[in-house]
Amino acid sequence: MNGHPIEQFKLIRNEITRFMMMYKFALQELETKIDILQEEFHLLHEYNPIEHTKSRLKSPESIMNKMMRKGCDFSFPSMREHIKDIAGIRITCSFISDIYRIRDMLCSQSDLTLTDEKDYISHPKPNGYRSLHLLVQVPVFMSDRQETVCVEVQIRTIAMDFWASLEHKIYYKYKQAVPAHLLKELKEAADSATALDRKMERLHKEIEQIKEEQSADEWNLSDIIINNQQFKLPAALLDLIGDRNKVGAGE
Template sequence: MTYLPDNSNCRNGERNIKKEIEKIRNEINKDQYYLHCQYVMGVLAVKVKIIGEQLESKYNREVIQNVSQRIKTPESIYAKMKRKNLKPEFTLAKTKLNDLIGIRIVCLFVDDVYEIVKMLKEQKDLTLIKEKDYIAKPKKSGYMSLHLIMGVPVCIDNKMETKTVEIQIRTTAMDFWSVLEYQLLYKKNVKGADKIGKELKEYSEEIASLDRKMLKLRNRIDAI
């Protein structure tokens, strides 16, 4: 007699996950989460635009190449809370996750990264909560970027609230590597992942070397 595997536990597990994600989605809608996030991103977008214009005027070149924004989805919130072994509830996520709102700033040169960071920290109405320099000390995977967790004050329903935002600042080369790593490995069970990860780390080191060379070349051109 052939016994077929019982998939009922898997199906029940999938249904429970969908229910918990849907619960987060409903809580988000009641909380006007997306509206508040758009408000915060709008405030920061103006600040970053002004910083970019100031640096362009100072150096007579475009410094900030690209700015992108994202809001964590219910699916992403659920997945991250589970990875942190926390109860997947939106009210808890708001206190435990600093990256519900994310902004990424991409520039050409490493010294631009640090100047943008300096100017962001000088903003009187923003509060620096945490800083992680993965350029000076890359992650084991080879990931490089500079992360700021900042508090942004916003007026919501006639009340001042501080929303936390993760701001990532990196060079174009670092961004290319990060996108590649995300597409190939992140959150995926890839066969031969260890070998691929080792190769990606080697490429990260080459990118760091290229960033240093391009900075030296730019300085030579500026000196002419």
């Protein structure tokens, strides 16, 4: 590379900034999609499967360290090819069935492309780790071109997330072999979390069934709430809907 050292530094800095910026924008695109789903469920459904989300962007130092561990050459194309979790988002939900429901909702969006899926729920890791990992390609529209960026999506229940967070803290910066009895206890704790997930999902389904039976005649369809504003539906519109239902029933 020729030129003044300061100019060389600026060029490298701008390349790194542009590279990281693509992943930042891809995360924002995915976060917007999830926000829309949350708002839709809030307005139209009684139950929202998405509890909360957390996103993160690997630092350039972390990316370089992972490239060194993998023995890859240091270039931006190589980083994109070999490091698939530069951008990541974790979606936490209440129940196991929610995980696959959220997966299906994301994968049904035409501008997202699922490139890989690892189901650590059906096939847990030996230590007991459970989560659904997806790699999705997200289109990012820049001022001069379109980029397709890989984002890792992890979907797990609250119980799975609780176990994984504590397991990470226990192992954080621990370089030695973990005693066998501790591994056994961690696995037992993961199994307990799974048992709790299954029991809570069963209770949830039973209670939802009871709620549906009790509230069949208690719906108030005359009001809607959008963006914290309450709107009264016009009587003429309600009459029109009622007339259509009568015609449908008569047929």
